[in-house]
Amino acid sequence: MRAGTIKAWYLVHKWTSLVCTVFLLMLCVTGLPLIFSDEIDRLSGETRQFGMPGVGSSSNAPGLLPLDTMMARALAARPGEVPLFMAFDNDQPSMTITTGPKPDSPGSEMTIQLFDRSTGKSLGKEEEGGVMHFLLDLHTDMFLGLPGMLFLGAIGLLFTAALVSGVVLYAPFMRKLAFGTLRTSRSSRLKWLDYHNLLGIVALAWMTVVGVSGVINTLENPINKLWQRNELAAMTRAYTGRKALDPSRYGSLDKAMAEARKALPGYNPQFIGFPGGRFSSKQHYAVFFQGDTPLTERLLTPALIDAETGAFTTARAMPWYNKSLSLSRPLHFGDYGGLPLKILWPCLMSSRS
Template sequence: MSLRAWSRLHTWSSLACTLFLLLLCLTGLPLIFHEEIGRLTGAEIEATALPPGTPPADLDRVVAAARAARPGEVVQYLIWEDDPAILRLSLAPAADSPPDALTTVLVDARSAAVLGQPRDREGFLYWMLRLHTDLFAGIPGKLFLGAIGLLFVLATVSGAVLYGPFARHGRFGAVRAGRTARLRWLDLHNILGVVTLSWVLVVGATGVVNALAEQVLAVWRADQLAAMTAPWRGQPPVEAPGPVQAAVEAARQAAPGMEIFFVAWPQTPFSSPHHYAVFLRGGTPLTHRVLMPALVDAAEGGLTDLRPMPWYAQALLLSQPLHFGDYGGLPLKLAWAVLDLVTILVLGSGVWLWWRRRRGTAA
């Protein structure tokens, strides 16, 4: 493939995705610091101070408290927060209600007292998240942004190919002084693009994977989950699930050394009509994002299956913290923010260089 062809590929793939990439960079910047922004604005709900060593409450008491706060609704998910004193429960009008119908209730994990109901679907961060993930267009919006991510990766790779001949002549990182402003900006555009190459490829590729989350979940349900629940196929769903505390204890005994991440009730997308799905994760930074589902019979309370999730599901789970840089604390978030700002500069300079070149050609 000639350099002229690579140049055309770089130009048009970049122009096709630049506007949306600028939007993604601008909306992604506050999302990197969503926890810090939540604390500063008072949106974060904190647990009540209790004596050290207070034992955790029975999970069925926690569920009862959440249901009392939302009369007439059922629990779909029970999630362990990063703060071990807080449990997040997602409730909906029915067990098979869509995600848009979910409401969140936070409950103290030790006293089973309701702490509050965060407004997850309003405010600045919610608007930024929806613009960043699906442009308020649902699954079609996610797939469209996934295609934009592929164009972004293509533009990045073609830009690196074009910079190769320039760097091989011993001028890597050089900015040609005394030339026109367009040449200086071209050199700066190339340098910043090459310096951020690895980060851009990681963020672009993980963004594409995240855009396919619904499709990955559908494949997992049709593949592994179907195999784990095959003996119950054709049986009526469980209408009154048994104690969730017993289901969690059964999963803990089957996977010692792992911690509970969340529980999915029967008839939800992460479970089956007959099981609690208890998702466990490792306790180290390396295994914290690696999940293992344990299926517990919702009627009888016994463990029926436990196996690691397949590679494609693990790829999705590992891509999420890489995309936002939220696995290494505030220093990594700051690094992600700086690289995000540099990428905005690269995108803006690329559009300006293309416009100046077209104006010069026309003249």
């Protein structure tokens, strides 16, 4: 490698590393507790007792109350509001029902109610305050919304460039040394360079995965809008030009779920998007299903059901860009391999920091 080329790679590595360092530190500090958010919630929150423990609300097991009954109870608690989402749990009979003043209500106007589907009892509202929610907002968009997400995406790209330039820059020099060599008897500068290179190479693959998956996560809003504009529009082309369905004309959720299950047997429903929201058309229930394996449970397949008649319209697998987004989330937080992998994540994070 010529001297000019080395200098160019050195400048790329130097400045990309310097620019993203402060933000990477913030992301590491906020990301650490988020990795263990489930465990923290269990330790800090009250233990809820369910009527049918271990039975997921996403199932159609005997004893679970009809979806229409659960929706009626949620709307009775929020008179004048309309349903926006209904989300399920695969492990417990807990479920959430989100309502708002209108079908396209923003997040600030939504109310999320938690229910036990086995008893029909309300378990209260899901509050979005507290330390964990603060850390999540700071980690996701620095309280700046989409501009903040895109800015952190750019930081992720700089981080990836720093990794690539570091490999290109140091690889020719490291060929002369055995892997893992630490020249502790030489100058302090050389010793710390060896430590830097060793930790960097060991954690390189992990840092690349976290960096790239983080960039993909920052594109969540544009990806969802792209899906709406392309895939959802194609799935509902026959309904083009129709007026939005009034909530008073919504049909049975249980009938809609039965039709959706027929179309996608062997899948579990994760949530239902109601007409007029960003995950559905103006005339459909969008029932999003997930698989039952560690990989397929991250991949969603929507089934569209006519919200007035309960008739099945269509079902279509998500495109590659939505699949990339779905798979990037567990890769970023390391929550697909249980507690051992979660513990490994902070260890690798400390090597980066």
